[in-house]
Amino acid sequence: MKLAFRLKKKDLQVVLLDRNNYHTFQPLLYQVATAGLEPDSIAGPIRKQLEPDPNFFFRMATVEQIDSERKKVYTEIGELSYDYLVIAAGSKTNYYGNSSILKNAFSLKKIPDALDFRHHILQNFEMAVNHRSRKQISPYLNIFIAGGGPTGVEMAGALGELKKSVLPKDYPEMDFSGMKIILVEGQQRLLGAMRPRSSQRALRYLQKFDVEVKLNTLVDAFDGERVKLSNGDQIESRSLLWASGVEGNLIEGLPAEAIEANRIRTDRFNRVKGTESIFAIGDLALMKTEHYPNGHPMVAPVAIQQARLVANNLTALRKNKKMKAFRYFDKGTMATIGRNKAVVDLPGKISMGGLPAWVIWMFVHLVSIYGLRNKIVVLINWVYNYFTYDKGTRLIIRRFKPAFLSRKEQSKEVA
């Protein structure tokens, strides 16, 4: 989106292809998944964002193949020639080949993922009230999150808030003291990309929200009923959110030398290895530099900065000027845990926690979300949730109500 914006009114014909007609603000997906926000408030229609420009064209289509020799892309609505191609397809969940997890766990990369998870946990609560014994109830209530990065930490915190403030009001007849929210992280600390001090803070905050954190632990298997951990523990749960890894959304047809570690190798100008006129930016792009020998972190600021750079470089190329090399300016990292609790790492070794970090987190996210309507609706929801200790959108909106589910497949709208 940033690249398309920057290429406006540049005397170029720009064609944007996307499989969706909207852009997702991914950092707030976890709030949709935990009934704090409506899905429509974190999505912006692409056509709306780019109108009006007579040289700009949007087509809702999936790119199936690229032919870098003939300079063509192939989609299900036909083929298209290009002078320059920029691939910004982002990343998808990486299950590392674990088929039981792939089959039964939930992920959190797209709006339908967030809605599936929301519907699944609410449905489980509705089923839990039909049982009496704690043994019968606990699989419905227990929720596992695999991966202690920002997604995992934010989800765990939001679920902790739900357990503490919302569920006891909604289900006065139920005892939620046995409900376990378990965050599993393979490394020895949470938020590995942040400073150790922030990791410790996040851990402390999560424990306040009654989240059980298991460090140095991996999820080995999940059959939809029971989670098996690397330490041998087996805990009953019907809900596992997999936030342990991502991999590039690769597209077929690029030179073999360009593919490495499920990402696309690029030079310092984001140009794909072995091609002249294809660029890759964002999570997909693997650009090895002195500072980032394994590529840049797969986060939004890198993508946005690369988009700006490539927009300028494309204009430079047209004018036969030299391209500029990419230099990542790391503005910092942050994660929110819950009410009044967040962690922020800023450049210059400044780390913050608590209320100040939480306010910064909210401000940054609010200005980043697309569109006035969305900003206002998100803000209203936050204010409402804050003062009422409530989450407004705990709705199970789907065509069919599967009565007794045991698997993710049955819980999803489409098998």
Add this chain to the structure above:
Amino acid sequence: MKLAFRLKKKDLQVVLLDRNNYHTFQPLLYQVATAGLEPDSIAGPIRKQLEPDPNFFFRMATVEQIDSERKKVYTEIGELSYDYLVIAAGSKTNYYGNSSILKNAFSLKKIPDALDFRHHILQNFEMAVNHRSRKQISPYLNIFIAGGGPTGVEMAGALGELKKSVLPKDYPEMDFSGMKIILVEGQQRLLGAMRPRSSQRALRYLQKFDVEVKLNTLVDAFDGERVKLSNGDQIESRSLLWASGVEGNLIEGLPAEAIEANRIRTDRFNRVKGTESIFAIGDLALMKTEHYPNGHPMVAPVAIQQARLVANNLTALRKNKKMKAFRYFDKGTMATIGRNKAVVDLPGKISMGGLPAWVIWMFVHLVSIYGLRNKIVVLINWVYNYFTYDKGTRLIIRRFKPAFLSRKEQSKEVA
């Protein structure tokens, strides 16, 4: 919902069964279907609305059968005994046995219906831009609405606004002058339940919004590609919204004498014919009176007033007092057509149109919608839509993107 509210703190154990965990504010479904509102803003979680009352229980379940002899209801989560049973299951779309329409048309009774229609028309616009000739494009653009009651009139007006204000901005390369929005009504005037003056006004307003209105006409068939009308016309269109009729959501197990015209016959106290302790209220209830020999209109005010009455009568029964008979107080009828245009019939032969009616319509709907959060979000959207001439939620959010659809089934998330 009204009945459950009224039975709070009455020293009764109340069990509410619903197949959904939310209550839908049906009058605004058409705005969800036309991308003006997000679905979550017209739905309220049932548990939230009724907390906290230790004598109130909600179970998300579908009632499959009633046994009026043994005083039991059977659901997929088990059976339940009752002393008194109130059936308030509302109505569903009536296709009058027309299988081609049942199979291919869209309806507008539930939130998933509204989302299906929204996704379908937006998807059609996205497909239209891939074609060149007007002949190829028009089936994607043309939209039929069958039924000139409030739902049909409001849908047609909202689509007219979309065509006029939003689509030309979103698709600058497309010519929307050939797009037909056709409202088909079998009777000789729109809004048959309102005064003739309001019908004429509605017709005039719709024509201003570029809606083609065909009176004294029926939709005979729809194969998903072409609509056949009773006047012999055949017009290409992939979108037919069926708003021509409703029928009661009947439940098995009631005495045969209680079922008439797909509704449940009741006495003046809303007690189901042939039973002692079962009541039916709302759209489902067919109560014949002098003023309403064919039963009351199937509208929300009747349902709400009957709920109040039955709540009082149930309390009276417990105290061995006499029950009161139902008397419908008709506060008036209204329908909105679009920006600054609505029609209102009030008691005392007062009819209004234009801006005053529109303001009344908005006010009445805003106070009727459940919950502070929803009221604010709806208001924000209305203000935004009004001043920007925009509709904020034109998003196709679903798991799969069916590329080339020709039928409703393929367009729905679940076949």
